[in-house]
Amino acid sequence: MILRAPSYPLITVDPYFSIWSPADQLTDAVTVHWTGKPNTIVGTADIDGTVYRFLGKESNEDNSPAMKQIKKDCNALSTTYVFEEANIRLTAVFTSSLLLDDLKIASRPVSYLRITTEPLDGQAHCVKVKIAASEELCLNYRGSEDVETETMTFDGICAAKIGSTTQDILSVCGDDLRIDWGYFYLCTDAGNVYTEKRNVPFDEKMPHGDSTEMTFVCAEAVYCSDSKAEALFAFAYDDIKSILYFEDRLTSLWNADGTSIQTAITQAFADYEDIFARCEAFSDKLFLDAVRAGGEKYAELLEIAYRQAIAAHKICVDTNGEILFISKECFSNGCAATVDVSYPSIPMFLLYNPELVRGMMRPVFRYARSEGWIFDFAPHDVGCYPHVTGQVYGHNAIDKQMPVEECGNMLVMATAVTLADGNLDFIRKNLDLLEAWVRYLEDNGRDPANQLCTDDFAGHLAHNCNLSLKAIMGITGLGILYGLLGDEAKKAEKMNLAKELAADWAKRASNGDGSYRLAFDRPDTWSMKYNIVWDKLWGTNIMDKGVIASEFASYAKHINPYGMPLDNRETYTKSDWLVWTATLAKERSDFEAFIAPLWEAYNRSLTRVPLTDWYFTVTANMRGFQHRSVQGGLFIKLLEYKGLMKL
Numbered sequence: 001m002i003l004r005a006p007s008y009p010l011i012t013v014d015p016y017f018s019i020w021s022p023a024d025q026l027t028d029a030v031t032v033h034w035t036g037k038p039n040t041i042v043g044t045a046d047i048d049g050t051v052y053r054f055l056g057k058e059s060n061e062d063n064s065p066a067m068k069q070i071k072k073d074c075n076a077l078s079t080t081y082v083f084e085e086a087n088i089r090l091t092a093v094f095t096s097s098l099l100l101d102d103l104k105i106a107s108r109p110v111s112y113l114r115i116t117t118e119p120l121d122g123q124a125h126c127v128k129v130k131i132a133a134s135e136e137l138c139l140n141y142r143g144s145e146d147v148e149t150e151t152m153t154f155d156g157i158c159a160a161k162i163g164s165t166t167q168d169i170l171s172v173c174g175d176d177l178r179i180d181w182g183y184f185y186l187c188t189d190a191g192n193v194y195t196e197k198r199n200v201p202f203d204e205k206m207p208h209g210d211s212t213e214m215t216f217v218c219a220e221a222v223y224c225s226d227s228k229a230e231a232l233f234a235f236a237y238d239d240i241k242s243i244l245y246f247e248d249r250l251t252s253l254w255n256a257d258g259t260s261i262q263t264a265i266t267q268a269f270a271d272y273e274d275i276f277a278r279c280e281a282f283s284d285k286l287f288l289d290a291v292r293a294g295g296e297k298y299a300e301l302l303e304i305a306y307r308q309a310i311a312a313h314k315i316c317v318d319t320n321g322e323i324l325f326i327s328k329e330c331f332s333n334g335c336a337a338t339v340d341v342s343y344p345s346i347p348m349f350l351l352y353n354p355e356l357v358r359g360m361m362r363p364v365f366r367y368a369r370s371e372g373w374i375f376d377f378a379p380h381d382v383g384c385y386p387h388v389t390g391q392v393y394g395h396n397a398i399d400k401q402m403p404v405e406e407c408g409n410m411l412v413m414a415t416a417v418t419l420a421d422g423n424l425d426f427i428r429k430n431l432d433l434l435e436a437w438v439r440y441l442e443d444n445g446r447d448p449a450n451q452l453c454t455d456d457f458a459g460h461l462a463h464n465c466n467l468s469l470k471a472i473m474g475i476t477g478l479g480i481l482y483g484l485l486g487d488e489a490k491k492a493e494k495m496n497l498a499k500e501l502a503a504d505w506a507k508r509a510s511n512g513d514g515s516y517r518l519a520f521d522r523p524d525t526w527s528m529k530y531n532i533v534w535d536k537l538w539g540t541n542i543m544d545k546g547v548i549a550s551e552f553a554s555y556a557k558h559i560n561p562y563g564m565p566l567d568n569r570e571t572y573t574k575s576d577w578l579v580w581t582a583t584l585a586k587e588r589s590d591f592e593a594f595i596a597p598l599w600e601a602y603n604r605s606l607t608r609v610p611l612t613d614w615y616f617t618v619t620a621n622m623r624g625f626q627h628r629s630v631q632g633g634l635f636i637k638l639l640e641y642k643g644l645m646k647l
Helices: 103-107 261-294 296-311 339-352 355-368 403-421 425-444 465-484 488-509 530-538 545-558 575-582 588-604 629-642
Strands: 008-012 018-021 041-047 050-055 068-074 078-085 088-096 110-119 125-134 147-154 157-164 183-188 192-199 213-225 229-238 243-245 248-250 313-317 323-327 572-574 614-616 622-624
Touching (some): 008 068, 008 078, 008 088, 008 296, 041 110, 050 078, 050 088, 078 261, 088 125, 088 261, 103 313, 110 213, 110 261, 125 229, 147 192, 147 213, 157 261, 183 213, 213 229, 229 261, 243 323, 261 588, 261 629, 296 588, 296 629, 313 355, 339 575, 355 425, 403 530, 465 488, 530 545, 530 629, 572 575
Antiparallel strands (some): 008 018, 041 050, 078 088, 088 110, 125 213, 147 157, 243 248, 313 323, 572 614, 614 622
């Protein structure tokens, strides 16, 4: 990978079990949770009696000798580092097995680190590789609670376990929080494990307890050889219960059948060679497909987005045995199962497992049918992660709702997931709600009132042209669904209405120069019209192609060094909407030119966090949001290229 990622994924399982390196050199920074709080893991290699670091730091004050990093690489599922020191080459490969064609494996909370050493001088050397993981991995922050540890051996695997002493499962919800229940396991099949306490200085900018003493679990492997040698380590987390789903405390998918964490770890070690080969094959195919669809820079954007988009969710099973795919609005507001976060993320999941899109929608349909939802439009969210118990955004205040936005989102999602795999049962079960939400769009979507849209950070906006396009696409979507259900009369009714609305939109939104307004009542304004992209993907031709072509051509004069702003009000943009807008381009070369500044933004940004989707197009620095699932939206060009949405 040529792209210098803002932060590199090391362990990516779910919103709580997610560890990153925010530096170009793996030894230059403390490893962190996606929130930026320390989740310290340190790796050292004792080479013939001299100890060198190759993974992380104990603290920002740790200046112990480090191996020289000579290479790093990152694909969709693995991050690789190569070091050389004292006539030894050490290769560290972090792999998270997020294979979406096998949800049992994808949800298994076990992530790998393979260490390979080989002499550079042909001589025998004694190497002891040690991995140490701190109590921060199982606490909200160091010292926030007491911890207990245990070492064990099972099925030829040595494991060190650590967890809080209180184990108050699913007791809290929120955004900038880390898990403080369940147990972290550090494992190896090539050595031994133990625990130790270390005095580690505080980072005064981070929350911490009173004592500088921290507990670490450790695993090590020793080998003396004049040839290549390998050791396999695994990081695992048993959260016991994962999601509070209305009145039910759910496990995740991997242990819904009662599988124990020890069994999962054993299976993960036994499967490693096969899993790694599958991960490499998947990553290679993703890259090649993306190059064909949108070029090498586009392919690299997808590589760095893939793990993040999945790990911002939890894969669970409800009491009916149906998949739930619960998102967390990471560093946004912590909302769970948010409709306008799911909507931009779906292109990736439509490609690799459409059932996960249904898993996003099931909580919304259930909540919309409950007594807790009092409106005739779709809700914004279904809770605050990990509590999926009802909308928290706005607390049912009407001025905080996003009626056109969420109705349109749910209708487009329903249409897209049905086209992806042809499964009509899900739509039949929920057709009544979809019809109710289309009625809302028919009454309110032609010229939306003063309300929020998904870009709520920009504030309320009346007469929003792009929001009106979403309503048109929602109505179109139900027309498509009627056709798939065999009701040609209702299909024609909705398609004709959508075309009438689109023609009216083009007249009222026009600036008169081939460009189209931010709001119907604001001449000489502009904005990204990303919502109309579904018309192209579906091939429905609802909007005149000349309108789309002239609108896209008008964007060229608004592009800053790091991309096109969202609209004329600010210089910030959204990465997901930027790629959706780029997908409107007729020629691939125009698409590549439009997304190249996004690649440059991530390559140069001084904000070293997992991908932000909200940044300034003049400086490339983050405005807000990080590690959000919406980066799945970057896959929309690949979705178009694959043709899965075409009628």
